[in-house]
Structures are given as structure tokens and as C-alpha cells.
Amino acid sequence: MQPTPPAHAPHTASHDREIESLAEFDEVVAEQGTLAHFRVQAVDLTGRTDALLSVDTKGAVFLGCPMDEAAATRVRAAGALVFPPVPDLPFDPYRGFVYTPDELFDSLDQGYEATPDALSYAWLQETKADGDVFASMLRAVHDDAISDALDELLVGARVVGVMGGHAMARGTEAYAGAARLGRELARAGFTVATGGGPGAMEAANLGAYAAPYGDEMLMDALQLLAKAPRFTPSITDWARAAFEVRGRWPDGGPSVGIPTWFYGHEPPNPFAAHIAKYFANATREDGLLARCTAGVVFLPGAAGTVQEIFDNATPNYYESRGEPTPMVLVNRAHWTEKLPTWPLLRALARERSMEARIALVDGIEEAPAALKRLGG
Incomplete structure (x- = not known):
């Protein structure tokens, strides 16, 4: 599925030759008539064969873009580099945008173990165990793509980080207080960023999600979440409670979660609208704090x-x-x-x-x- 770019994440000058959606591809072809030296990232181009057969692609790079074989042969001959999609992965290493909760928790109705989030963690465990250098490269490419997408997302934002432990349970006063903190920061114009996991991190993202609503909404949401206070023993029940809140109040405010599959026992929380999930925890830790500019x-x-x-x-x-x-x-x-x-x-x-x-x-x-x- 072609991801939808965040509405508030315009390209900066350093990214003005990147194409990350089909709409951007069509716009560039129509307005400039060339793809020379562009970088096209994780865009399904199987329906754009005519364009690929006709426009200049010298010096272009296609990262994980499905395309017809005739188109791939032609753009290579014209001087482009084509990195084809990698089959049988639970994630796209070339993705152009950070994740959404719906992406990571897809198939939650079949249990958390069936979601892309859980499958990506299982892939990490398997490939780390066998020391596959190709898998190491894919993890590095993925994490760099996520960092690039996160930088684009946060251009001009006043980011405040809220850090805290995953053990803080829903239904406690501490959790409610962290949620009120996230709400107040969001209402003050800050972009709330957390480690993206459960506990205090989830509470702060929940508060930012609740910011556009009246105060009663947060109280009601806290009561709903309290029926699944922790992500153990069942991540499925814990996540379903969060999606019940999101379903009842679908127009929540944005915030950012930056979790890691390194801590695979901790799922990401569904209240961060934008989830930059990493394989390498060191990259994630440094990137999270470096982006908390406020x-x-x-x-x-x-x-x-x-x-x-x-x-x-x-x-x-x-x-x-x-x-x-x-x-x-x-x-x-x-x-x-x-x-x-x-x-x-x-x-x-x-x-x-x-x-x-x-x-x-x-x-x-x-x-x-x-x-x-x-x-x-």
C-alpha cells in the first residue's frame, strides 16, 4: 500500500529532488519532464511504464520501486540505478515516511503476533541469530530511511521530549498526570515526542492525542484504557483498548513516538500519530534526544x-x-x-x-x- 505523506511535512531544499509518493512522481513528470538525478523512494511505479519509457532518467536512483521489467531495463540503460524491492520482508527498508499506528498494528484482529510490528521483531531475532550480513545492511538502510523521514516531518517544529518508564500502568494517577502533561504541552504549541512505548511514554502521547478535545474526553479515555492496565500478559488486549479510544475519538492531535525493535517485548503505543521505529537502539536513542530542540x-x-x-x-x-x-x-x-x-x-x-x-x-x-x- 502506498503510504500517504503527512500533511505538515513539506520537502526542504535538501530533499527537493526526492520523490516519495505517486502524486509527487506525477507532478515532477508533468512539470519538469525529466527524472534525471531524482531519487524515487518506495513508490509503486507499475502503472507508470509509459512515463519511465519516455523521460530522461540519467543519474536517477530508484529505491524499492516496483516497476515493469521493460521499464526497469530501459531506465538502467539510460543511466539510472535500480534497487528492486526485497521480497518476503515484513517491512519496507526503503520507505519514505515514518509509520502510522494503523500500519504497525495491521491484522491486530488476528492477534498481535500477526501484526507487522511483531513480525518485524521476529525477523530481527532470526537474522541477528544467524549473522546475515545482508539483513544487517537492510536494517541499516531502513533506519537511515526512517531518520530521513523523521527529519522531514519535524521541519520547523518545537519538539519537547517526555521520557519515562514503561512500567507506569494505565489507571494510575501517575499515568493520568503524564497524560495531562502531554495535553498541556500540545496545547501550548509543542510537538510532543516520546520513546513511543507503553507506560509514561504512551500517557504523554495520549495527552497530545486528547489536546483538540474537551477535558472530559481525556477522563473518559483514561477509564476505557484502565481495563487493560499493562501490555503484559496480553499485548493484543492492551492495543485493542487503545484502538477503542481512537475509534471513539478519531480526530486526535499529532505527536511523535520513536521506539525500537531492540526492546521487542515493548510494543509501540497507538496514540503517536507518527512512529519512527528503529532496529538499532543506539541510533534511536541519539536521534530522539537530538530532535528535542525545545x-x-x-x-x-x-x-x-x-x-x-x-x-x-x-x-x-x-x-x-x-x-x-x-x-x-x-x-x-x-x-x-x-x-x-x-x-x-x-x-x-x-x-x-x-x-x-x-x-x-x-x-x-x-x-x-x-x-x-x-x-x-
Whole structure:
């Protein structure tokens, strides 16, 4: 199925020779009359044989574009490179856009194990076990394509990351608070970005999804979700509850989830409209934090969240990405007693420019004001 490009993701100057949809292909052929030096990415061209047989394709690159054999032979002879689709994969390594929840959870009615998300994780486990170099290359190509699509999606956006653990259960006050945080950030004009998984991540994406609706909608949605509080023991039931909410309120606000198949036991949450899912967790972690240009809010979490705090602190400390971005840690007891991360972060920041960009607050409701105060 040909994906639909996000309405708010225009091409930038650096991408003005990329073609990522059939509509773009037709527009370029009609207006420019040439495909020379264009990059055509994951577009089904089986119905465009006449165009491929007639226009100049010198220096063009076709990445995973199905086309008739006569067309493929002709464009190769004209000087184009053709990378054909790879058969029998549960994902497209050349895809031009980030994922949607409907794509990753397709066939959920047959159980989560039948979805592209689960099948992609199973493929990863199989190919990692046998050390197939071709599979390694496909994973790298896929992740680079996802990064490219994510960059295009977020052009001009003020992105605030919300980080937190996957263990936060639906039906708890902590989950409701994280959802209210996501809603307030979205209503303030920020693009909410999370690690894309369950728990605190899902709650923040849910809040952004609820932003266009009245406050009662979020309360009702939280009650519906509470019937499947965790993604264990059944991811299927957990996901179906989320899609029930989406079905009842179909016009939710956008946000971004950036999960990974590295943590295959954690499914992506269906409330992020745009899901940039990676095979390589290191690429995903660095990319997620680097794109949070307006700051990051860290909710209580465990090892993964601690890692994210210092992954974010390092470029702020060295100013390797320019001016430090705001960091707000939520829950004083958690970050000073249970996992005493705050004292070390504060010691690192002392007498550096990032010192004015970090804050510790007691409750979630204080986070938006702290973010604003720090310049987010």
C-alpha cells in the first residue's frame, strides 16, 4: 500500500529532488519532464511504464520501486540505478515516511503476533541469530530511511521530549498526570515526542492525542484504557483498548513516538500519530534526544530513563549541539532518593551554561512552567 505523506511535512531544499509518493512522481513528470538525478523512494511505479519509457532518467536512483521489467531495463540503460524491492520482508527498508499506528498494528484482529510490528521483531531475532550480513545492511538502510523521514516531518517544529518508564500502568494517577502533561504541552504549541512505548511514554502521547478535545474526553479515555492496565500478559488486549479510544475519538492531535525493535517485548503505543521505529537502539536513542530542540521532561523511570538523562546531559555539557536545551526532572523523591540522579546532574552542570537549563520539580503539573522558565 502506498503510504500517504503527512500533511505538515513539506520537502526542504535538501530533499527537493526526492520523490516519495505517486502524486509527487506525477507532478515532477508533468512539470519538469525529466527524472534525471531524482531519487524515487518506495513508490509503486507499475502503472507508470509509459512515463519511465519516455523521460530522461540519467543519474536517477530508484529505491524499492516496483516497476515493469521493460521499464526497469530501459531506465538502467539510460543511466539510472535500480534497487528492486526485497521480497518476503515484513517491512519496507526503503520507505519514505515514518509509520502510522494503523500500519504497525495491521491484522491486530488476528492477534498481535500477526501484526507487522511483531513480525518485524521476529525477523530481527532470526537474522541477528544467524549473522546475515545482508539483513544487517537492510536494517541499516531502513533506519537511515526512517531518520530521513523523521527529519522531514519535524521541519520547523518545537519538539519537547517526555521520557519515562514503561512500567507506569494505565489507571494510575501517575499515568493520568503524564497524560495531562502531554495535553498541556500540545496545547501550548509543542510537538510532543516520546520513546513511543507503553507506560509514561504512551500517557504523554495520549495527552497530545486528547489536546483538540474537551477535558472530559481525556477522563473518559483514561477509564476505557484502565481495563487493560499493562501490555503484559496480553499485548493484543492492551492495543485493542487503545484502538477503542481512537475509534471513539478519531480526530486526535499529532505527536511523535520513536521506539525500537531492540526492546521487542515493548510494543509501540497507538496514540503517536507518527512512529519512527528503529532496529538499532543506539541510533534511536541519539536521534530522539537530538530532535528535542525545545527541551526534555524526565518522568520517574528506571535504567532506560537514567541513561536518557545522561545521554541528553552530555551534549548539553559540551555544547556539542549548540546552546544547551532545558531538562526538567519530575519527582524529587525519585530522583534524589530512589535513584539519586539529580545530585550528579547538578554537579555536572555547576558553573557551566547548562546550569541555568536544568530543574527538579515535585509534581508533573509543575513541569510546563519549569520548561518555560528554562527557555523551552
